Amino acid sequence: MNPITSSSKNPPENSARHFSVAPMLDWTDRHCRYFHRQLSQNAWLYSEMVTTGALIYANDLPRFLGHSEEEAPVVLQLGGSDFKDLATCSRFGEEWGYSEINLNVGCPSDRVQNNMIGACLMGHPQIVADVVKAMKDAVNDIPVTVKCRIGIDDQEEFTLLEDFVGKIEQAGVDGVIIHARKAWLQGLSPKENREIPPLQYDWVHRIKASFPDLSVAINGGIKSPQEGLKHLQRYDGHPPLDGVMLGRAVYEQPYLLSEVDALYYHQDTTPPTRYEVLQAMLPYIENHLQAGGKLIQITRHMLGLFHGLPGGRLWRRHLSQNAFKKEAGIDVVEQAYRLVEEEMQRMEERLNPPA
CATH class of the missing domain: 3.20.20.70 (Aldolase class I)
Known part of the structure; x- marks a missing residue:
């Protein structure tokens, strides 16, 4: 088109x-x-x-x-x-x-x-x-x-x-x-x-x-x-x-x-969320690791996925510091995303404190 x-x-x-x-x-x-x-x-x-x-x-x-x-x-x-x-x-x-x-x-x-x-x-x-x-x-x-x-x-x-x-x-x-x-x-x-x-x-x-x-x-x-x-x-x-x-x-x-x-x-479709993109990548990452590949070969391209969002720097830092390690697995990605979730939750609480 x-x-x-x-x-x-x-x-x-x-x-x-x-x-x-x-x-x-x-x-x-x-x-x-x-x-x-x-x-x-x-x-x-x-x-x-x-x-x-x-x-x-x-x-x-x-x-x-x-x-x-x-x-x-x-x-x-x-x-x-x-x-x-x-x-x-x-x-x-x-x-x-x-x-x-x-x-x-x-x-x-x-x-x-x-x-x-x-x-x-x-x-x-x-x-x-x-x-x-x-x-x-x-x-x-x-x-x-x-x-x-x-x-x-x-x-x-x-x-x-x-x-x-x-x-x-x-x-x-x-x-x-x-x-x-x-x-x-x-x-x-x-x-x-x-x-x-x-x-x-x-x-x-x-x-x-x-x-x-x-x-x-x-x-x-x-x-x-x-x-x-x-x-x-x-x-x-x-x-x-x-x-x-x-x-x-x-x-x-x-x-x-x-x-x-x-x-x-001109597609009238909702774009994927960052989380949905991450979820779509996980099976691909797992297949790559099972074939003998290294985590960093994929995650180095994903460092900017949460750019500009609360937790984006934590995501980048965690992957940069851990994905290159020999034993690095899918858990490194999951841990990095939890840091994003936690930071977003803290931001939400600061903006909307409980009554």
Whole structure:
């Protein structure tokens, strides 16, 4: 279900037409996605970026591509620049049941630049166009999208971004998700690249004006699903976009995701309570522990579940101090929730003291 009525002519269904949670290295793994799925049934979820080298040479596809049907729709994000390798890995993604393949053209870290991965590719639009075509030719029934920045380094002209998007559209890309900041390839850390370069939301809307038939989503600096809605409307005189992507805001305050189905998909259903989300996670946690997994592999994604509520800090502290222990079991989670209950009860008594 499309969150808005798009101006595009029969655009293919892909994450750039929806609300999505950004790929985040070392964070958006399968446990994170399962947790997020308990909060929204419709948001598109992403894998961490996986490099083509890891998939082709590590000989461990289950480790990198394993996911459950409950996570769908889920996008596999690839990092690379060799068209043959990206074609091979795109086929892997389709065979493993991913809903979409996305090419990372936005990561600014030195580590990936040295391998011609990420934002540095914005300086080579023809290479990106060639690999997009190879990826499209490699898959049968799933879309291929690109996540990029508005530019790199001293690129100041909108026409450079327009040229980049034009080349990948001609190559057949199904959608583009644009982080509305430039990336500085030297001098700024990845964290600083998420905060220091100024946001230029109007550039993303101008891209939609230039390519009305291409699905375009926006990312960067958006603090909540509610705030993201402004980009699904006209913005400074420019056309509305097709989709919205949030990253760290959702990861740090995951309960924000409970707003998505109503706001973006117009579902008239009551969102799950935090307690209901926790209850839904318990069987998953137990199965993971029985299979030899560690508690912290799941609970590290759940630290913000009670963010902003009485007991939220106690929940976070108890899990942080105990979930990593070798013997940690489901009782650690239950104890953490009891601390929340007790603190909420104390708050209730302070606000409504007995007569």
